[in-house]
Amino acid sequence: MYLSIAPRLRPLVLALSLTLSLSACQRTADVPAALPAASAVQDASATTLLRTEADALLALHRQIVVLMDGEASLPAAQRREVQALGQQLFHELQQRQQRLADAALKPEALEATTALMTRIESEPSWFDADRLAFKEVLEQLAAGLKTSQTLDGIKLARRAQDDLDTLAEVQKAYEQELQQVFGGLGKRGIELKRERWSDYIAKLRALHTRDAVMKQHGAQLPAAADLAPEPPAASASGAMRGVAAKEREVFGDKLPPKTLLLTFDDGPHARYTDEILEILKRYNAPAVFFQLGQNLGKVGADGQPQPGRGSDVAKRVLAAGHQLANHSFTHGLMSKFELVKVKEEAANTEALLDAAGRSGDALFRFPYGARNDGALSTIEALKLRSMMWNVDSLDWSDPIPKSIAARVLAELEKQQRGIVLFHDIHARTVQALPLVLDQLAADGWRFASWKDGQFVIPAERSVTLPPPAAGELYRESHALVIGINGYSAWPKLSHAVRDAQAVRDALVNRFGFKADNVTLLTDADATRANILKAMNERFGDAKRVKRDDRVFVFFAGHGSTRRLPSGREVGYIVPVDAGLNDLQADAIAMPQLQEVAEAITAKHALFVIDACYSGLGLTRAGSTAADSNFARTNARRVGRQMMTAGGADQQVADDGPGGHSVFTWTLLQALNGKADLNGDGLITATELAAYVAPAVASIARQTPAFGSLPGSEGGEFVFELPTAQEPALSGAVAQLDDKASQLAAKLDEASTASRQAAPTAGGAASAVQVTIKGLDGKDQALAAPTARVDAGARITAQRANDRGLQLYRERRYDDAEAAFKEALALQPKFALAANNLGFVLYRRAKFADAASWFEKAVEMDASRSLAWLNLGDARLQAGDDAKAVAAYKTFLQLAPKHARAAELQAWVANPSDATRPKAL
Template sequence: MTAFLLRPSSTALLLTAALALAGCQRAATTPADTPAALPAASAPQDVGASQRLGREADELLALHRQIVVLMDGEAALPPPQRREVQALGQQLFHELLQRQQALADAALKPDALDATTALLTRIESEPSWFDADRLAFKEVLGQLATGLKSAQTLDGIKLARRAQDDLDTLAEVEKAYEQELKEVFGGFAKRGIELKREKWADYIAKLKALHTREAVMKQHGAQLPAPADLAPEPPASAASGGMRGMAAKDREVFGDKLPPKTVLLTFDDGPHARYTDEILEILKRYQAPAVFFQLGQNLGKVGADGKPLPGNGTAVAKRVLAAGHQIANHSFTHGLMSKFELVKVKEEAANTEALLDAAGRNGDALFRFPYGARNDGALTTIEALKLRSMMWNVDSLDWSDPIPKSIAARVLDELDKQGRGIVLFHDIHARTVQALPLVLAQLAADGWRFASWQNGQFVVSTDKTVTAPPPAPGELYRESHALVIGIDGYTAWPKLSHAVRDAQAVRESLVTRFGFKADNVTLLTDADATRANILKALNERFGDAKRVKRDDRVFVFFAGHGSTRRLPSGREVGYIVPVDAGLNDLQADAIAMPQLQEVAEAITAKHALFVIDACYSGLGLTRGGVAGSDSNFARTNARRIGRQMMTAGGADQQVADDGPGGHSVFTWTLLQALSGKADLNGDGLITATELAAYVAPAVSAIAHQTPAFGSLPGSEGGEFIFELPASTEPALSGAVAQLDDKASQLAAKLDEASTAGRQAAPAASGAASAVQVTIKGLDGKDQALAATTARVDPGARVAAQRANDRGLQLYRERRYDEAEAAFKEALQLQPKFALAANNLGFVLYRRAKFADAAGWFEKALEMDASRSLAWLNLGDARLQAGDDAKAMAAYKTFLELAPKHARAAELQAWIAAPSEGTRPKAL
């Protein structure tokens, strides 16, 4: 494919323009589950399609540029001018969404593949466009990547992969320039601060050579108020669009009538097939009511006889009602109703009313004018239909601001200024889904209350303020910090073999699996792991309150020698041994467990976990209990301080340094546990207690050592948490590495031993079920460790993904029966799970069930024909089954989709000359 022409000096520009105007995400018009048939030839091409798509692309880009010029610097305009600019900006933005949808629909037509190819090439590399122009087509690319995946031709599937590659490239650039984007857009609500936006200014200067704000407004029938006409900004209760003063205040609902520190949430322009449901889930977490102002055209149609014809959006509206929220009228087409004939106003409102009634709407009949544009005649017309107009006094500007944190900051700032408010959001943007929890979390922290509208008045919850729910996925911690130490090459102590590799593997897991930023993980190995460097990292890095905040977590891992010193009193003190320690003066050269405890108490972060893989490391004195089952665990845990330690062995033991994969037995078991095996209740979280409950009995069963675990001084019952990520595993194929037989047998033994070491624990009335494990505490005494095993229901999609992940792990361990069962479970939960179907087929292939395997590969390709590895696997299965013709056909498709694969040359040679000597070497 042609790469984006992104020059290093202008990549941020490209992103800024695109993100500022990225539209709502819509589902592809092509069904996602259409079986993939691949005819040899594409459908006949419409020779005029390329010209039409090119013309539509030019018109879309022209509108995009006009919006950028119109909105640049709008926050600095006088209030009357700002209102006019924002009103026109919203109108043009909705037109932009329609143009994006029309372009995507046209590009997805079966006879438009050649035209779509030309369109992609132009988006990627048109030399006459400015760099920042290109991402005006981000929404279009997203729809092409989704819709073409279900194409009936190989060419269509290849185009889908190309569009997805383009989007992946944009995602990487977006992440790289996230901070710059925040600086560019984070000041919408600021006053008196001029942000330096040199790169953005370059692009604006180019556009202003083509357009001016005044010209854009004139072209669309609007104009800025003259300076002589500028008046002070009206109060929040005053209307816009021709409604001013007492009439609107008396007849319409405004946020200034709410009690102090009370908020009413509203969402316009839905229902949306995806984002509305995501917003419902967020509102459920915070127990927040809301009003959803919905467009009639999104709900369905109205026949010539006036009867409603509900569409797919009605099902979404019914889910809004089932969740306890209100649905209300936002017109049928989102037109500028202040300019409509009154008969048209009535038709727009009445048709939408019919569709809302068909969805089961109950409660007050509310109406919101699109853009807030209304006049006395329009207001009187909707009142005649017994509708009450509800406005807003806090605008999130989520339609124009691409940065969720900036949207949230604006809403919170305006609520703080006004002390109360009806907030305007839109449930058609991904950015709103991201910003909403930020707003609600802060409102919860500041003691705000939610309101609803019932029986013609605000109804405020009086029994409680906004309650913060358990943290959402990815929100458990603000930042994560780690110090990872591994020492093989000691100066005076015996050299070790695997400690450095242990440390490197732990660091890799923290960064790639658990989201620790690489810059926040300090790795000290061998000569760098001196006593001074270790203490400096512990005290300066973790003791810096500017770096480590209250909502952070800190993880410390040490792999190396440990030792014990008996004091004259008879008490023993454990030490970890730095690389430069001598043999005879532990007190001066090593780091004592009490020093680690002092570090733990001084850390600002709410949760800290020390994992010590060293000989004689079991002497970290414990104080306080180990956290048990809690029905509100995630919420209460977010408030509790947690200081925990797990060690590889007791004071009278040496730890094994000869485990699988070049690791110690303890660290290898730890890595196995963190792969997901220690998630005892299937909630996607591994607590430190669950980690110990898996690791301790497993290690004890296979090595002469007894891991210990407990809380350190300063702990208040909090738990360090690892959140399992969504799977990014590739599809199974011959390239996926597996454990050797010895390691595979050991992995199975670990699982068996860990399970055998757990027994049912008595639970208090109403408490979650738990297992009990007897392990050593940090003081060397036995303790009963309780870990909850109450299974949670994450929903079918997430459960299917976890079953697939479990199958991948079992496949790597050569436990094929169990892997097959896991993949079948995933498919039972999610029947259209193409990845799981491929993986099930590959497990059967490895067991020499070639015909059955081929059947599952074909099912995977019916679900998603763009999976190149499934075509490769199908070819291998057919080859092994002796059907060379079908094998060759599958290989040819694979080569079309992945021409640079490592096996490409081998397969091409056989296809060119299908002899025994060129026969592929299938797994």
């Protein structure tokens, strides 16, 4: 890593945060697909050019920060002027970032680009916060240099990505400041001055003042009368001086209470527009996209439109059911244009919108809201109608998604209606939008559209609520994990401790449980007193465990059942110090676990017992509702659930694969993703039981049971599958042995065979039904729903890739190949999946086909060192030594400390049979 970051930063005021990120304004300009080798002599003119451009960019960044410092406290008229100028300067900043990135990506500028990055990382005259101005440049360098055909270019791409990772931590720190969450951040790379934000502002004020900035750029200022009116304009005329009637334009004050129209300006963007479309689809929310002509294509001298790549994005907006509208061609200040220029800007964009397939009402939005009577009359003559806004997200000026969301929600709460302005060219808008839609949908707002010259208002709330965003299901997670092999009186077990350790590792490493919140008790520590103490003190402490938490208890050891004189049976878990003859005194009865469960403050608790007993007399398991609001309604319901490994007259199989019991091994397989029966990324306790119970019953003489404990209100304990990418496949990835692989396939077959379609009220099969034993010993039907929401192509592709990785580990190559192909069909530029598909083919000795996919992987992302290694191995096996050497050379440059580096280096230096490597 290269950049270092301040260990403690002052609280960040929203008004000061204009360009702390400057992220994600990636424009539609192409970057070179490949860079040839740089000259050995650094091009001095290129270095000078990049240095000059960087200085100009930074000066503008600093001016914007000073301009927007404290703007929220200015009088309304002055605030509108400051915001308008700030947005203009921000667009100029984007253009400078693009020019700098384009210059740095030129083939002859590689050494000059290296010098630029060194300067971004360590220029002594720059402040820490200055370096955030170059985030967009680093984004483009990381993307453009990935496709470089030179090792220096590829390594520089990785260096840029390291710097971006550091800047992401800086942004996160600012978000924490905004919420008054303080904490140190570890140093990386070079030690910087680490100035506080207040010090940074003070130093910038010595260089610039707001008045000086406004005077310097005065020619760019629109007239105050030409700016958009103050948002609460419902009580005022809303008209600019020189504009006849407010009715000529569309404002949000005409909407009914608790109704809004979503609008997005400045696109289409090659990436962020599609991401916003995915979000809107999940919420079933309509929107209007005001697009720039220059992003859609060009208009020839003959007046004919020449659509570019942005036009394809615009077509996807239409296909998703949204509306396209006109935002001018260049985003210029149209209130200062000659009227013929106003007409040209609007007409050229109209031609490109028509070429993209736009139909319906023709709407126009003036950039910056700057217009006058002449400009308005000109666009009206083209049969366009101006639509303004009354709720401004200011997403262009605020790098903190939660802050953007809070601003929009507060303004809508204040005005109770409105047209909301976002921009689909920022990553932070993509992050903020779900936060806004989530709250508004939950509060019963309606989302309007525009058709035939008027707002279209749904009769009822039409926006749906998808499951919460990643990491938002629970506030905290707590667990008690117990494994006992070394009983003093009971027969010793072989695998219970390993079972417990594996479950503990899965909770911490896969599902994000904090290590400090997980108590592991094994063997001598797992006494009756210690188990009850851990349950009562940790889970019964209301200061530690809150309402929005979850609690998980796992026990691997002996279980037993005692028949009472009344004929009722009571189940027990057996601690390490329990005797054989007095369960009541020495063991822990199910009624005690029930009391612990009822005393837990957390909304959801799940007990998983790898032991056998019956006769618990508990309630039956609830079924998972197959509705789109499951995760949110579930959050309001208390859930107390239990799954056991078998019945009282059964023996738990303690000789499963990998040194685990059959039950725990199956449980771990399920938690790796196999129990996500509906593919929504969430594994509920019901889904877990629906997978595990029939699978275990098919291979062992035990019948797992599942049910709800007293006090449960139908809530479901939920595991959220991680979305982080798994490692790329290579020879280092461990696989199951043949016996375990065959068992895994048998488990899947048994679980699948146990499911049958369950009709809904309308008669359509929308869920699968599994019959298993309840904790009361009776059969019960569990309903595992089909997918509740469309997760989007990128997330679905990632899940397919993760599924392929698991299938590869199980040596199920046909299924793994199909999963990776599915991932690539969803995301054709998915380099990781391309590498993984190639490696499956390699394992099947299809070396030429494998090499083809490895080549595609490095074309997509040339910095993937393992793909280069795999390519070398495939070429070696195919007998093409020359190409193998070339691939290995690239790999050695990218990963010189890899375990195979010495072996490969010897062969690359002296290719011969004696040094020939053994490809894995």
